[in-house]
Amino acid sequence: MTSSAKAVEALGITKRFGPTTALNGAGIAITEGETHALVGRNGAGKSTLVSILTGLQRPDEGEVRFGGELAPPLADRDAWRQRVACVYQKSTIIPTLTVAENLFLNRQTDRGAIRWGVLRTRARQLLEQYGVDVDADILAGDLGVEQRQLVEIARALSFGARFIILDEPTAQLDGPAIQRLFERMRALREQGVTMMFISHHLEEVYEICQSVSVFRDARHIVTAQVGDLPHDRLVDAMTGETTAAYEYRSRTADASAPVVLAARGLSLGGRYENVDLAVRAGEIVGLAGSGSSGKVGLAETLVGLRRADTGAVTVNGTEVKPGDVPSVLAAGLGFVPQDRHHEGFVPLLSIAENATIPIAHKLGRYGVISPARRRAHGARMIAELDIKTTGPDQPVADLSGGNAQKVVLARALADDPRALVVINPTAGVDVKAKHSLLGAVEDAAARGTGAVLVSDELDDLRICDRVLVMFHGRVVKDVPRGWTDTELVAAMEGIDD
Numbered sequence: 001m002t003s004s005a006k007a008v009e010a011l012g013i014t015k016r017f018g019p020t021t022a023l024n025g026a027g028i029a030i031t032e033g034e035t036h037a038l039v040g041r042n043g044a045g046k047s048t049l050v051s052i053l054t055g056l057q058r059p060d061e062g063e064v065r066f067g068g069e070l071a072p073p074l075a076d077r078d079a080w081r082q083r084v085a086c087v088y089q090k091s092t093i094i095p096t097l098t099v100a101e102n103l104f105l106n107r108q109t110d111r112g113a114i115r116w117g118v119l120r121t122r123a124r125q126l127l128e129q130y131g132v133d134v135d136a137d138i139l140a141g142d143l144g145v146e147q148r149q150l151v152e153i154a155r156a157l158s159f160g161a162r163f164i165i166l167d168e169p170t171a172q173l174d175g176p177a178i179q180r181l182f183e184r185m186r187a188l189r190e191q192g193v194t195m196m197f198i199s200h201h202l203e204e205v206y207e208i209c210q211s212v213s214v215f216r217d218a219r220h221i222v223t224a225q226v227g228d229l230p231h232d233r234l235v236d237a238m239t240g241e242t243t244a245a246y247e248y249r250s251r252t253a254d255a256s257a258p259v260v261l262a263a264r265g266l267s268l269g270g271r272y273e274n275v276d277l278a279v280r281a282g283e284i285v286g287l288a289g290s291g292s293s294g295k296v297g298l299a300e301t302l303v304g305l306r307r308a309d310t311g312a313v314t315v316n317g318t319e320v321k322p323g324d325v326p327s328v329l330a331a332g333l334g335f336v337p338q339d340r341h342h343e344g345f346v347p348l349l350s351i352a353e354n355a356t357i358p359i360a361h362k363l364g365r366y367g368v369i370s371p372a373r374r375r376a377h378g379a380r381m382i383a384e385l386d387i388k389t390t391g392p393d394q395p396v397a398d399l400s401g402g403n404a405q406k407v408v409l410a411r412a413l414a415d416d417p418r419a420l421v422v423i424n425p426t427a428g429v430d431v432k433a434k435h436s437l438l439g440a441v442e443d444a445a446a447r448g449t450g451a452v453l454v455s456d457e458l459d460d461l462r463i464c465d466r467v468l469v470m471f472h473g474r475v476v477k478d479v480p481r482g483w484t485d486t487e488l489v490a491a492m493e494g495i496d497d
């Protein structure tokens, strides 16, 4: 094979879901040994292409080739596993099984009955071979996101696949973990592994990929070497227009505004310690810190998803029942959780239904909601947040990941909450949609909502009036607007004085 041989090609792929054309004659070709980015706005068709490249769905038209040969029949799962593997946004690891069991899932019986001792030894060897420092005997549910991904990559490689798809692998990782993942990707590339990398963080595309394809509205727009497609042209290709950078609004915090969300002496063993916090109406307070800083645990306590060992949370002047989401919502708080797949929405309900759950009492009398009013509200949310959908009646389960995220924020804002807690709201969201999400949080603040914004994205944190930096469970710094990236990162890594 020549150096420009294609490890994978998808040619003229069309895929329809009812009235939606998810892919419209789109294609991609990835040169062997390259790390190739696939980028596009939410709903552009990226995940649909992944499902076709992994043999989970059959295209209506078009064909897939690996190393020049036609892809195997859909039913031959083993043949697919040997050609391609994918680390999905949603984990495919089973949390109640051990790491070893997960690694050998679906192939324990290759030689008759399962021999657990042998399986454990083989699992250990496999993890060692791929340099994954994880105990094979622990429950997979106890793994962090980073370790979980490493186990999935090791599992993928162990089937013999030389082509790996990484679907938004960095969305849930903090800065140092992203760098470790990139080091591993570079090492895999040196071993000749071909990768397709999906991310909404375009700077990552330039850092780790050699080439890039852009999809827009179900079509392939352009493929280029990353060096030939500068950042602004890449964004233009994604959006089909010239897109300006987000303009952060200027705001002056009103020091006499009432406190709408407060924490006093909050501690939760192993997560965070002795945290005091007061957020005023109209104020946006950021929470920053590395993966082990405790920021997500703290935010989850504020919204009632966790119960602190000591301390109290007050929403809008009412001390809420610890660890009780309904009492927190009733006190006037809206929130966007970290794990939108589990806690964010009800997938089988429509967008309109999901977006109006908290305001059901306002849209209709005696708990009966008029479908027309519900749809009208849903339609407004779709327009305001630029949700790509066939309409308010579409079930959220059919939306692309980033568009589902917008429904979660729509829901948090539906009731004009006094206080708002949002955790990584722009994870998995495209550049333009990010602007509408940040704009929606700024709008809420302008209407007098007090917000806590937890984010791993420095860009998100720029809308905050101040950022509380956490390090090993403690708030170590209260940084006012106007910080530089270097200052904030230094505080987050605990290397500042």
Ligand SMILES: Nc1ncnc2c1ncn2[C@@H]1O[C@H](COP(=O)(O)OP(=O)(O)OP(=O)(O)O)[C@@H](O)[C@H]1O
Pocket (backbone or CB within 6 Å): 017, 018, 020, 021, 022, 040, 041, 042, 043, 044, 045, 046, 047, 048, 049, 388, 389, 398, 399, 400, 401, 402, 403, 428
């Ligand atoms: N099972 C399905 N039923 C109906 N529509 C679907 C289904 N899966 C995807 N779609 C639609 O196909 C289109 C493409 O979605 P896809 O998930 O491929 O986008 P994406 O580029 O991966 O977006 P994101 O960046 O948000 O993950 C969207 O309009 C989506 O709503």
